[in-house]
Amino acid sequence: MKRTTLFDSGYQWIVFGRDPNKAENLIDTNQYMIRTANRCLLLDPGGTELFAPMLAAALHYAPVEEITDLFASHQDPDIISSLGLWDQALPEAKLHAPAIWEGFLRHFGCNRIEYVPIEDAGGTIDLGSMELELIPAHYLHSSGNFNVYDPRSKILMSGDIGAAIESHDAPMFVEDFSEHVEKMRYFHQRWMPSNRAKNDWIKRVRKLDVEMLAPQHGRIFKGDDVERFLDWFEALSVGGAVQV
């Protein structure tokens, strides 16, 4: 699993992905880790198939007992079907996840980990030495869905928003935005159901100072590409499977 440090100043943001051993027919995912002095948060830690490579990669940065928090942006299997295994590995940890998905996510196995429900309006994750904001991103694509914003590093972990279907050896960052657009278009048109939800999210995100927009699939948008993405997404009509 490739490991890339996105931010390193007092604490770290690390992205894991592009697993060369991943089965062909599984969608490639990016997993994120925030490492503070004595605690770690894993964001969208991934599917069951990814558990072993993901935990092995995390152990390069922290002992298992310092992985204290998990975050699941929504209920999809590629996000968190590994929960039952994390439940074995991190019996003291907390899972921050949308309140409406609690009864569903528990089907993956969540007996020891504490489920901390995120209400629709959002909230925060307190890691002791730092605090993260939970930005509502409902219906993009999941009906209960959140982004994580870190005001210090200015990284917005955007879940499936900004996702692109890429080959497993693609670079971690967007290099040519106009070329990248075609890898995102179908996914956003087909998976995102609501233009209203999309516009609400764009409005929220425009109020934030975002240096990096980091999705769960594909490449990370940096600097001006963040604004380019917001403009592109704003102009895109979604909910494409229903012809009116």
Place this chain on the structure above:
Amino acid sequence: MKTNTERKKSQFVSVASIATELSDVMVVAKEISLAAANAKAIAYRAGEKARGFQPITDFINELARETIGLVNQINEQASELYETTVSEHRHEEANRQFKAVLELGSDAAYVDSLFPIAGRIEDELGEKRHQLKSQVDRLLDQLSEIMHPARAARVIAANSRIEASQAGEFLQSLLTVAESVDKAAELMYTNVQRCRSSMAMMEL
């Protein structure tokens, strides 16, 4: 040798098939109980001629009741066993995954921190396996216990035939009763036998 997945699959099927076989046994036990009630009514009408038949009908009824009770117990244990099978399967999967982490992360700075957890998971798997084995053994015991009423019912059916021969014009009806008890008992016997052989496959 069977692969692990194949073995697991056949375990799940075994436990699930017990429930099916047992619900058939239950139907049969109820049939026997009905046959006993029939026999009682006929014996009552036959009066003196069927005197020897009366205690037999009570006995048949008793056997049917005992069988139903045992089936209920076995059903309960079979569903416990099913839960253990699922849980053992989960533990096995977790154990496999944690072994993979240790291998993939062998060069990771903090790989040692996983040793106690991996050890705990291995221990728990051992416990689960042990629990599964003792539950299988207990269920096998109960399945052999339920063979007793089935065997007894067949003996009674044979006795009933002898008694029926004394019953004059009621001969035919009483023979029918004896016949149905015999058939039911035989069915029960085969069902339980099938249960036992599919269970025996589960033995680790």
